[in-house]
Amino acid sequence: MSIKILHIDSNHPILWEQLEEAGFENHADFKSSKEEIEAKIQDYNGIVIRSRFKIDKTFLDKAVNLQFIARVGAGLESIDCDYAETKGIHLIAAPEGNRNAVAEHSLGVILSLFNNLNQADAEIKAGHWNRESNRGHELDGKTVGIIGYGNMGKAFAKKLRGFDVEVLFHDILENIGDENARQVSLEELQQKADVLSLHLPWTPETDKMVNADFINAFSKPFWIINTSRGKNIVTADLVEAMKAKKVLGAGLDVLEYEKLSFETLFQDNNTPEAFQYLLQAQNVLLTPHIAGWTFESHERLAQVIVDKIKVIFL
Secondary structure (H helix, E strand, O other): OOOEEEEOOOOOHHHHHHHHHOOOEEEEOOOOOHHHHHOOHHHOOEEEEOOOOOEOHHHHHHOOOOOEEEEOOOOOOOEOHHHHHHOOOEEEOOHHHHHHHHHHHHHHHHHHHHHOHHHHHHHHHOOOOOOHHHOOOOOOOOEEEEEOOOHHHHHHHHHHHHOOOEEEEEOOOOOOOEOOEEEOOHHHHHHHOOEEEEOOOOOOOOOOOEOHHHHHOOOOOEEEEEOOOHHHEOHHHHHHHHHOOOEEEEEEOOOOOOOOOOOOOOOOOOOOHHHHHHHHOOOEEEOOOOOOOOHHHHHHHHHHHHHHHHHHHO
């Protein structure tokens, strides 16, 4: 019996092509609603997703023949993982696929913030030549703190090897330090870091983790980079810390206002007051959830998913 796979999001064509070559039966449905997909999911053995809708208990109860869920991305927060595992469903993600892209983006954001690159560019294009107000900072001599030392955190630490910086990290797993970073307690990281870079999944433990108390526990004013998930930061608390000069600048590739699909920003048409501040602040760099969104990672993510599916079924 052939294994039937339903693709509900578009991905790099090698994903479809290589699965087909390996003998899998591909079907695509990029338009139907969650309810419409649920009405036919019993016909499929596998599903390939990005983040169009949540794979919840209702969906899983109707997916009676599902053997795997493959998400072409790093995280699995759009899936009820615990319930899926009780049904013996393999869960596949591809954090290896875009870790280099995220690492390069994180480094670029820090250098842009430190040197006012975006601000200076905008000023010149507006007819202003301001040298003193755009005097920058050097990364050398600083301490970079990473929270979350999985694929993304490790890749970022490796990129920092060319700089004369101290790299510290904190993670819930013990004894995972390497030649690129030293593992420390959260308290030590908060005492020493000049830059904080988040590389965390979105879980009940990390939801709203960066709040006023978390920020105020830092000994020094610091810069913050978030390429993980927007809901890991309480935006209103971050803005208050920026107004108080406790946070010197922020590079945010993700925002707490994003929808689950990451394709649109707001749940409604209201612009939160904290977000209005971020839009106007000169020491804030915003990007639309693109840290892992390169041409190279687009292909690499697909290849990782193909390879993992083959390992399970071939």
